[in-house]
Amino acid sequence: MAGDFHLALNRPVKRISIIGDGAWGTTLAIHLNRKKYPVTLWGAFSANIALIAKTHENKKFLPGFKIPSTVHLTSDIDEAIFFGDLIVLSSPSEYLTDTLEKIQKTKYKGKVFVSVVKGIHPKSFKRNSEIIHEYLPKIPLVVLSGPTIAGELAQGIATTAVAACKDKKLAAVIQEIFNSDTFRIYTNTDVIGVEFGGSVKNVIALACGICDGLKLGTNTKAAVLTRGLGEITRLGIALGARQETFYGLTGLGDLVTTCFSPSSRNRTVGEALGAGKKIKNVLGGMNAVAEGVVTAEAVYHLAQKKKIPMPIVTEVYKIIFENKPAARAMKDLMGRSLKSE
Numbered sequence: 001m002a003g004d005f006h007l008a009l010n011r012p013v014k015r016i017s018i019i020g021d022g023a024w025g026t027t028l029a030i031h032l033n034r035k036k037y038p039v040t041l042w043g044a045f046s047a048n049i050a051l052i053a054k055t056h057e058n059k060k061f062l063p064g065f066k067i068p069s070t071v072h073l074t075s076d077i078d079e080a081i082f083f084g085d086l087i088v089l090s091s092p093s094e095y096l097t098d099t100l101e102k103i104q105k106t107k108y109k110g111k112v113f114v115s116v117v118k119g120i121h122p123k124s125f126k127r128n129s130e131i132i133h134e135y136l137p138k139i140p141l142v143v144l145s146g147p148t149i150a151g152e153l154a155q156g157i158a159t160t161a162v163a164a165c166k167d168k169k170l171a172a173v174i175q176e177i178f179n180s181d182t183f184r185i186y187t188n189t190d191v192i193g194v195e196f197g198g199s200v201k202n203v204i205a206l207a208c209g210i211c212d213g214l215k216l217g218t219n220t221k222a223a224v225l226t227r228g229l230g231e232i233t234r235l236g237i238a239l240g241a242r243q244e245t246f247y248g249l250t251g252l253g254d255l256v257t258t259c260f261s262p263s264s265r266n267r268t269v270g271e272a273l274g275a276g277k278k279i280k281n282v283l284g285g286m287n288a289v290a291e292g293v294v295t296a297e298a299v300y301h302l303a304q305k306k307k308i309p310m311p312i313v314t315e316v317y318k319i320i321f322e323n324k325p326a327a328r329a330m331k332d333l334m335g336r337s338l339k340s341e
Contacts, residue, residue, distance in 0.1 A: 012085070013037075013085045013086045013112070013173070013177060014037075014038070014085055015037065015038045015039075015040070015083055015084050015085050015086075016032050016037050016038070016039050016040075016084050016085070016086045016087075016088065016177075017039070017040045017041075017042060017080045017081065017083050017084030017086070017087050017088065018032075018039065018040070018041045018042065018088045018090055019042050019077075019080060019081075019087060019088065019089050019090060019091060019099060019103070020042070020043070020089065020090030020091035020092070020099070021041055021042065021043030021044075021048060021049065021052070021058060021061065022061045022062075022090060022091075022092065023058075023061045023062045023150035023151070024090055024116060024148065024150045025041065025088070025090030025091075025116075026041065026058045026061060026062045026065075026067065026150070026154075027062060027065075027150040027151075027153050027154045028088060028090065028116070028178075029041040029067070029071050030065065030067060030068070030071070030154055031153060031154075031178075031180070031183060032177075032178070033068050033070060033071050034180070035177075035180060037177075038070075038072070038083075039070075039071050039072065040071075040072040040073070040074060040079070040080050040083045040084060041067075041071055041072070041073050041074075042074055042075065042076075042077060042079075042080035043073075043075055044075065044091075044095070044099070045075065046075040048060055049073050049074065049075045052067060052073055053073045056068070056069060060287055061287060062150060062151065062154065064151075065151070065154045065155075077102045077103065077105075077106055078105075078106050078107075081103060081106040081107065081108050081111065082106070082107060084111065085111065085112065086111070086112050086113075086114065086177065087103075087108070087111050087112070087113045087114070088113075088114045088115075088116060088144075089113060089114065089115045089116065089117055089132065090116050090117065091117060092117070092119075092291065093117050093118060093119025093120075093121075093128060093199075093291055093294065093295075094119070094291075094294055096117055096119075096128060096131060096132075097131065097135070100131070100132060100135035100136065101135065103135070103136065104135055104136065108136060108139070109139075111139065112139070112140045112141075112142075112170070113132065113136070113139050113140065113141045113142070114141070114142045114143075114144050114163075114174055115128055115129055115132055115141060115142070115143050115144070116143075116144050116145065118145065118195075118198045118199045118202065118291050118295075119199050119202075119291045119294060119295050119298075120196075120199050120200070120294075120295050120298040120299060120302070121298060122294050122295075122297045122298040122301075123298075125298055125301070125302045125305075127191075127192070127195040127196065127199070128143075128195065128199075129141055129143055129191060129195060140167070140170055141165070142163050142164065142165040142170055142171055142174040143163070143164040143165070143191055143194055143195055144161055144162070144163050144164075144174065144178065144185075145161060145162055145164065145194050145195065145197075145198035145250045145254070146159075146160055146161030146162050146198070146249045146250055146253060146254055147159075147160065147161075147249060147253040147254045147256065147257035147258070148161055148254075148257075149257060149261055149263050149264070151263060152263075153182065153183060156182045157182065158182055158184070159182065159183050159184070160183075160184045160185070160186065160249055160253070161178070161183070161184075161185055161186075161249065161250075162185070162186045162187065162188050162194055162248070162249050162250050163175045163178070163185050163186070163187050163188070164187070164188045164189070164190065164191045164194035164195070164250075165187075165189070165191065166189050166191060168187065168189060171187040171188070171189070172187055175187050186248075186249065188245065188248070188250075190241055190242045190245045192236070192239055192240050192241040193236055193241030193242050193245030193246060193250070193251070194245060194250040196232070196235075196236045196239060196241055197232060197236065197241075197245060197246050197250045197251035197254060197255075198250050198254050199291070199295050200231075200232045200235070200236075200295060200299055200313075201228075201232065201251070201254050201255040201258050201259075202258060202266045202290070202291045202292030202295050203228075203266075203292045203295055203296045203299055203312075203313050203316055204224065204225065204228030204229070204231075204232065204255060204258075204259060204312060204313075205255070205258035205259045205264055205266035205267045205270065205292055206266050206267070206269060206270035206273070206290075206292045206293070206296065206316050206320075207224050207228060207270060207312050207315070207316050208221045208224050208225060208228075208259035208260070208267055208270060209259075209264075209266065209267035209268060209269060209270020209271040209272075209273070209274060210270040210271070210273050210274035210316070210319065210326050210329075210330075211224055211270075211274065211330075212267070212270070212271040212274060213270065213271040213272060213273060213274020213275040213276075213326065214274040214275075214326055214327060214330060216330070220330075221259065221260070224259075224312060225255060225256065225259050227312060228255070228312050228313075229246065229251065229252060229255055231303075231308075231309075231310040231311070231312055231313055232246060232251065232255070233246040233251070234308050234309075234310070235299070235302065235303055235306065235308045235310060238306050238308055239306075265286070265290045265291075266290050266291065266292040268290075269282050269283070269286075269290040269292070269293065270292075270316075273319055273320070273326055274326045276325075276326070278323070279293065279320050292316075293320060296313065296316050296317050296320055296321075297317065297320075297321065299313050299317075300313055300314060300316075300317035311333060311336060312333065315329040315330075315332065315333055316329075
């Protein structure tokens with residue numbers, strides 16, 4: 001256990017609170033509990049927390065995995081924030097501001113925070129770390145992101161991620177806390193690139209899912225993934241990220257996982273769209289949140305503002321928000337004017 005490490009506030013991490021009882025938050029609670037940390041898992045809905053306490057399983061978001069009885073469960077945000085020296089923010093991006101408003105009223109000062117939230121705000125175009133700092137100014141904050149299918153890490157299957165922070169020492173502390181023989185953590189100082197890559201890949205995953213729904217082949221998905229990575233990189237660089245970040249775990253790595261995994265929510269939503277279903281009906285039948293839908297709106301408008309061509313993102317946006325038929329969107333992509341790569 002990494003309790004001997006002292007963070008920016010000269011305080012050791014001995015206890016950890018996970019804010020958000022979705023699949024990833026629950027998985028991290030299980031993972032950190034395996035590392036012998038006392039862990040509290042907070043959920044916004046008391047009924048789900050009560051069901052987890054009764055069954056030792058998160059049937060709604062992570063069915064099939066036992067949650068140890070030593071993981072403390074609560075729907076009391078004050079209790080959760082008070083408990084942890086380290087606070088892991090794991091709520092869906094669309095509920096992040098509501099969660100932060102709750103945390104504002106707690107005794108959060110003196111805590112260190114890790115964000116595992118992916119997405120971009122559809123109106124302000126801000127990354128989640130920027131939003132977090134607006135609500136919780138001056139907190140020590142690290143972004144943890146990567147190609148992480150929750151169920152695989154919960155099974156103990158080898159997984160990797162990146163701890164990103166401009167403060168290298170703080171990133172290294174979080175690296176040590178989360179690292180294990182099944183979860184290898186790297187560090188990076190390019191917070192913009194790590195967050196942006198981990199968010200926009202969900203839009204390209206929607207596009208790859210649309211390919212599946214249209215019954216297209218591997219050739220098509222490979223093209224969409226590769227050209228999609230180019231789109232992510234162009235806009236990311238324009239926002240101040242480093243190009244090489246997008247060729248790493250939080251860029252290419254996360255993109256490949258999300259575009260091809262049967263467990264990927266965004267790919268699954270895209271597949272339904274490609275099969276002709278409407279977005280309202282698709283999302284209405286889901287427990288979990290597909291971050292790429294909200295992110296598609298944000299990235300489309302951000303690209304327009306920055307005058308960065310993102311044809312794949314544009315077509316995904318039009319399918320979701322303008323009811324453009326997926327087959328026509330693919331035809332328009334293939335019919336664009338010829339150019340060099």
